[in-house]
Amino acid sequence: MALTTEQRVRRAAVKLFAAKGFHGTGIRDLAQAAKISSASLYHYMGTKEDLLVDIMRECLDRLLLAARRALDTVDDPADALSALVTLHVMAHAAQPDETRVVDNEVSALSRAPRRRIVALRDQYEAIWADTIDKGVSAGVFDAPEPAVTRLALLEMCTGVARWYSPRGPLPLDRLAARYAQLALRMLGSPALLGGDGAERAREVAAEVWRIRP
Amino acid sequence: MALTTEQRVRRAAVKLFAAKGFHGTGIRDLAQAAKISSASLYHYMGTKEDLLVDIMRECLDRLLLAARRALDTVDDPADALSALVTLHVMAHAAQPDETRVVDNEVSALSRAPRRRIVALRDQYEAIWADTIDKGVSAGVFDAPEPAVTRLALLEMCTGVARWYSPRGPLPLDRLAARYAQLALRMLGSPALLGGDGAERAREVAAEVWRIRP
């Protein structure tokens, strides 16, 4: 089935914003990639910035939704962290363009939308902080500076969007498992192979992003 | 002592490119930040892109130099990795603007300079790959997919430039030590406190960037 014009616009924007940055992408680039005239673009979006905000919000909304759903049914901190890492890595590997836009283009937003986007990001990171804190409190994680560890973990996982290619030799689930292992090592937690956090994360990823690893 | 105009230009560029991106920074922004007219900018640079290239090259040159110097006197793989992580983290924490420019603005370069910059970056990453491979061969590191581990490590350490603030509670050397510990954990290597890799790295950092933690 063919793509809607609106979808073409969205995808063009995601691809171009990821590749050349928001300021590096012109309205005409977008129009050309979406195969419509630049005037017609304005039937499918507000301003260029609105388009960026939409992309970012949807991406973050899904990430938040996924994290919350996954943690809903998981209690053990190591399992929970596994789930978070798995989700984050899968999302960033499967949607590198969207996530890179979220990560790199916040500075292109004007004040009001930036506040909103940053608030979403903060909510998401709070979930990670929470999970780590619980693990530390429970004595399962060893993290002398939990905030540092959280940021190290997040940057490590986010970085996947900058280099992972689905055409490479490593399948998505192997990648995610590898990262979960790395994360637990960082937290001084014995790697629990087959913990059901990762399993739950894969289910959620399938629901939220229709990812089939 | 007052800053040279050339230095003011360079610093303005680094700060603005880091904060708003290359395409988000106008010539007039640069001129205003450097306190000269926009025409005068062109006494101190070629094009705006040349300025970007200069910044990137110098930053990468120093990173390469530092890595090579540090590894010159270090043999043990765990020590070597400690040294690399320490250097990388210190550089990114102490010069977050420069390093963010290097990391984020490669796509703003036109073909020829991009090739040159990417070549430098590849040389640098090859040093990490080498170090990890040696550790794996020596049985000191456990890294089933060494390339993945390398990228995870690099992204984790590079991420420091995105959040670390020298005004925060964590001093630079504590931060670096923490990251070295995380890195060794990721490689399944027992944390060697007081290994002289980190020590050597601090010396080199002092020479290359005049960082005094």
Next chain:
Amino acid sequence: MALTTEQRVRRAAVKLFAAKGFHGTGIRDLAQAAKISSASLYHYMGTKEDLLVDIMRECLDRLLLAARRALDTVDDPADALSALVTLHVMAHAAQPDETRVVDNEVSALSRAPRRRIVALRDQYEAIWADTIDKGVSAGVFDAPEPAVTRLALLEMCTGVARWYSPRGPLPLDRLAARYAQLALRMLGSPALLGGDGAERAREVAAEVWRIRP
């Protein structure tokens, strides 16, 4: 009937390039003369140079077309030369701006378009060379250095664009006839009044440039 915007742009460019030269004419001058904003100019042209190239090419194309058509039905060398001179003079007198642009602004072109324009000009001059050679071979023309004579003839006729005014006392056909006479004298050929070369040239001029003397 009113002029198209595109036509206004073209005419403004021809007039200004002729009067002040390509480099002496600014985009704003063009816009003002065409009665649109300078940004709007770019809907009707590529770069300023593209506009120049278009003007030159069209002018030369027509000149070539006219020369070929006229010589198609003329055999006698004196008649042929009469036709060439008549056409050239009529074109330069009726379209002094276009032809002055062609003559004066070749040096403003960058390499690739210059090659193309010069090639056209060379084709045109080859027709003159051919005609002169034939007359010399036939013993009708006396031209010890045919190349010199050709250049002298061309410069003489081209010069018309630099001084002729349709508001002056001399009507176009009288001017052309005068020049044909001068040309034949230069070639030592008895002036043939009423030779049908000039007649044919007038027909072609009417077709190609809609000139009605």
Next chain:
Amino acid sequence: MALTTEQRVRRAAVKLFAAKGFHGTGIRDLAQAAKISSASLYHYMGTKEDLLVDIMRECLDRLLLAARRALDTVDDPADALSALVTLHVMAHAAQPDETRVVDNEVSALSRAPRRRIVALRDQYEAIWADTIDKGVSAGVFDAPEPAVTRLALLEMCTGVARWYSPRGPLPLDRLAARYAQLALRMLGSPALLGGDGAERAREVAAEVWRIRP
């Protein structure tokens, strides 16, 4: 003997103005060609326009001087015209850059200097007009529209600067003689080989421009 800086500036200007036009030549082009800094240029000239005016005036002054001197000792109209053509052609062939600047860049002048330059040019052309008129009055020349003939002659001779190369096969005196013959033919006057107009012109040219054919 080496050239004065002032001479280098003058020659650079002549060459560049001829090749790329006044507006197409930048101050930095001039400085580079004269091998001094662009600031230093201003020790040797007023404004860029002043430099242009100087070049034009000197060129026209010499042409006027030469024409007057030559005609001083020549009476016969055919001889006089021979002299004028010879001088003009020699000047334009030997100093193509100067004369092309005079011919092409008048429109680059602002009002006041333009008036002065045009006045000089008019004086010079008046000499030609005078000479032709005398010949017509004397029944030596056949020129139904003397003004047209004058302009045709001038354009033909001036055109030499656009194509003649001293490296070509035709020596300067042969070229001049050829043009004198063409001119007399145009005027319906029997070619007088060896008339002393041309001889006198060659003497004057040697004095005024140090041309040795």
Next chain:
DNA sequence: GATGAATGAGGTTTCATTCAT
């Protein structure tokens, strides 16, 4: 729903020129 035409504002870069050293 789609677009050609249009534009004010702003993009980067170059202009001719001045001046302190």
Next chain:
DNA sequence: AATGAATGAAACCTCATTCAT
């Protein structure tokens, strides 16, 4: 005599956006 530093103005061109059709 010579120039590096400096600049306001202007160069060409592209920007995101609007609107009548």
